[in-house]
Amino acid sequence: MEGMTEECTAREVLDRVGGKWSIAIIVAAAQGPVRFTELERSIDGISRRMLALTLRNLERDGLLTRTVYPTVPPKVEYVATDLAREIYDALVTLTTWAERHRAEIAAARAAYDRRAAS
């Protein structure tokens, strides 16, 4: 449809896992089945709306499996697919990296901003 070349594969990655909350959800759902409210509580700052939307998109792309148990009260479980599990390590690498270099990056940013305020 578009005149896009191969360059946009990086773009495609982010279309799947680049959402604001996708990584956190995938990592959580890769450890085992998780429920909606469980995710809502464990992912700090996420809104009910964004959780629902992100879950839908991840399910749509085949990264998450949604299972509904017709019980009362209703119960829905999400679990990462094999496809999603393939990038689990990479996602953890990125998360760990961000965590370990948080201070370093903040310092670089502060230094840059200080120079810009000249």
Next chain:
Amino acid sequence: MEGMTEECTAREVLDRVGGKWSIAIIVAAAQGPVRFTELERSIDGISRRMLALTLRNLERDGLLTRTVYPTVPPKVEYVATDLAREIYDALVTLTTWAERHRAEIAAARAAYDRRAAS
């Protein structure tokens, strides 16, 4: 400043690397020094504005080093820092993954949409 917990590290990754063009730029600049126009040509679809903005942000976070050669015409080279190189493999993994499963994901999406159109 914030009351954010540890949960948002995934968020932080994307703040650095989750820009629309960040991955493509980091991967390109990890192979060796690249010039502005060079990036503009090699990254399909990027605008001059977004290239400049993304380069600035990556430099600000200490992921890219910017070197200006005071020549005529001016010459500016960008190269990935050691910090950015640490996630190079993970980024390549994600890119490769997206490329290999492109069809699979598209199919999952199509199937999902077909069911939704019921």
Next chain:
DNA sequence: CCGCATCCGGGAAGATACTG
């Protein structure tokens, strides 16, 4: 050649309230 300034539209995402 390498950017920055400005204008502007569209989608992302928060707040809030309501349902099966």
Next chain:
DNA sequence: CAGTATCTTCCCGGATGCGG
């Protein structure tokens, strides 16, 4: 419990033009 619906706000990102 597991979502929808609506409304609003914000900022990403494209287009264009200027400047060192």
